[in-house]
Amino acid sequence: VQKSYEVDVAIVGGGPGGYVAAIRAAQGGKKVIIIEENRLGGTCLNHGCIPTKALVSSMDALEKIRRSESFGIEVGEVKFSLEKIMNRKNEVVNTLVSGIEHLMNVHEIEYLNGKAEVKDSETLTVKNKSIDATIKFQNLIIATGSKTAILPIEGADSEDILTSQDLLEMTEVPSSLTIIGGGVIGMEFAFIYNALGTKVNVVEFFPQILNNMDGDVAEVIKTSAIEKGINIYESAKASAIKSALDGTKIVEINENNESKYLISEKVAMAVGRKANLESLDLTKLGVELNERRNGIMVDSHMRTSNQNVYAIGDITNKIQLAHIASHQGIVAADNINGIENEMCYDLIPSAIFTMPEVAHVGLNEKDADSQNIDYMTGKFPLMANGKAQAMGETEGFVKLIADKETRKIIGGTIVGVHATDMLSTISNIIVSGLTIDKAAHVIYAHPTTAESIHEALLNIDGRGIHF
Numbered sequence: 001v002q003k004s005y006e007v008d009v010a011i012v013g014g015g016p017g018g019y020v021a022a023i024r025a026a027q028g029g030k031k032v033i034i035i036e037e038n039r040l041g042g043t044c045l046n047h048g049c050i051p052t053k054a055l056v057s058s059m060d061a062l063e064k065i066r067r068s069e070s071f072g073i074e075v076g077e078v079k080f081s082l083e084k085i086m087n088r089k090n091e092v093v094n095t096l097v098s099g100i101e102h103l104m105n106v107h108e109i110e111y112l113n114g115k116a117e118v119k120d121s122e123t124l125t126v127k128n129k130s131i132d133a134t135i136k137f138q139n140l141i142i143a144t145g146s147k148t149a150i151l152p153i154e155g156a157d158s159e160d161i162l163t164s165q166d167l168l169e170m171t172e173v174p175s176s177l178t179i180i181g182g183g184v185i186g187m188e189f190a191f192i193y194n195a196l197g198t199k200v201n202v203v204e205f206f207p208q209i210l211n212n213m214d215g216d217v218a219e220v221i222k223t224s225a226i227e228k229g230i231n232i233y234e235s236a237k238a239s240a241i242k243s244a245l246d247g248t249k250i251v252e253i254n255e256n257n258e259s260k261y262l263i264s265e266k267v268a269m270a271v272g273r274k275a276n277l278e279s280l281d282l283t284k285l286g287v288e289l290n291e292r293r294n295g296i297m298v299d300s301h302m303r304t305s306n307q308n309v310y311a312i313g314d315i316t317n318k319i320q321l322a323h324i325a326s327h328q329g330i331v332a333a334d335n336i337n338g339i340e341n342e343m344c345y346d347l348i349p350s351a352i353f354t355m356p357e358v359a360h361v362g363l364n365e366k367d368a369d370s371q372n373i374d375y376m377t378g379k380f381p382l383m384a385n386g387k388a389q390a391m392g393e394t395e396g397f398v399k400l401i402a403d404k405e406t407r408k409i410i411g412g413t414i415v416g417v418h419a420t421d422m423l424s425t426i427s428n429i430i431v432s433g434l435t436i437d438k439a440a441h442v443i444y445a446h447p448t449t450a451e452s453i454h455e456a457l458l459n460i461d462g463r464g465i466h467f
């Protein structure tokens with residue numbers, strides 16, 4: 001069927017950037033169309049944040065059952081079915097994707113499933129089996145996301161090198177797996193496959209895994225990984241991936257100037273994500289790239305070099321996180337709705353679902369050092385927290401950073417159980433501009449892991465009670 005639409009706002013890409021922008025634009029009374037070639041929810045829901053966390057939850061359950069005796073519970077032999085674990089993950093994803101379809105309906109947002117192409121600077125076309133659509137728009141929001149980056153080394157482009165998407169869809173547990181890249185995605189999968197029984201190697205180019213984090217934070221994760229049997233190679237550069245005759249993979253690495261060969265059944269690439277710059281003809285839209293030519297250039301209103309075209313999410317290559325994409329979507333849609341809104345990147349929370357979890361917001365010690373800020377830190381180990389002891393989850397700590405002069409909290413990191421869910425408390429302390437003294441007035445419920453935040457606050461002045 002031939003169809004033509006005239007809309008106030010057309011959005012290409014139905015990920016956490018695009019669908020959130022669609023809802024906000026519709027809330028402002030705009031006529032909105034959203035075009036998605038795969039499934040609503042984008043990378044985050046279908047191949048990213050949500051399916052990984054569904055797998056992490058299965059692994060948490062598995063690991064807890066394995067140490068059930070420490071809780072005084074005896075179970076027989078512990079077995080699992082990868083198929084059932086994957087099915088559960090798919091159910092979680094499907095529930096959330098249909099939730100988004102429902103939200104599109106509720107807000108009367110037109111949804112077209114197909115690949116959008118640019119006809120000219122005011123018109124898109126979408127063709128699929130049943131529709132041949134032309135869309136004239138007043139404003140366009142580009143939210144086309146990113147894809148796995150591939151290292152430019154021998155063998156990396158071979159079809160059997162796994163991406164994060166492949167790791168989410170495995171039908172058999174590999175006996176061994178070398179993951180190139182010890183960043184967030186690489187480390188999350190390292191713990192997932194380790195729990196499934198795979199012998200995992202992680203190769204990290206930088207001197208430490210989770211390189212953006214402070215050394216003491218990465219150390220907790222490294223220690224936990226090594227205790228679980230994960231091999232970590234840091235300051236290690238992968239230089240080639242070769243296949244043996246039986247299909248076994250050999251990754252050549254150079255670790256601190258020493259050549260090594262890592263042999264494993266499978267190899268996965270987790271060295272970052274690249275903006276999907278080729279999926280729309282940006283030249284026809286008059287949209288320019290940033291200086292490094294690795295993302296669309298945008299101003300703080302999320303506007304591109306073409307005033308009617310906005311870009312949000314991973315395609316801008318600012319910070320590739322789902323909550324950034326969504327927030328940028330709100331900013332873009334607000335501006336289209338005539339409400340001035342600017343994007344600010346000062347307080348970006350990050351959550352890492354390793355075992356244990358890591359969560360961070362504001363400045364860490366590395367940032368404060370590089371910005372020459374005179375700061376004080378307060379640290380509290382979960383070992384000294386009652387709830388963490390009761391849960392048998394005592395790895396990790398809370399660390400807070402305060403400006404020495406103003407005594408305001410400027411950053412915080414939590415490593416340990418419930419870290420990611422506790423983080424917003426620290427965000428709220430920072431955004432409210434609270435000093436150590438003001439923040440320490442809040443009473444935390446007992447027994448909770450969040451009491452560690454209170455103790456870390458007190459410890460900045462050496463006044464902690466339990467440590």
Ligand code: FAD
Nearest residue numbers: 013015017037042043044048049116145313314320321322
């Ligand atoms: P995407 O979610 O990538 O969506 C873009 C959409 O655009 C895609 O669905 C694509 O099909 C569509 N599209 C592209 N071109 C066209 C076209 N021409 N026509 C129609 N449709 C098109 N972030 C977090 O914050 N927390 C996490 O825990 C987390 N875990 C992750 C785990 C993994 C394994 C991965 C890969 C990523 C993870 N991320 C996480 C990052 C997060 O998924 C992304 O930052 C987020 O999805 C970016 O949102 P987006 O809307 O910019 O793009």
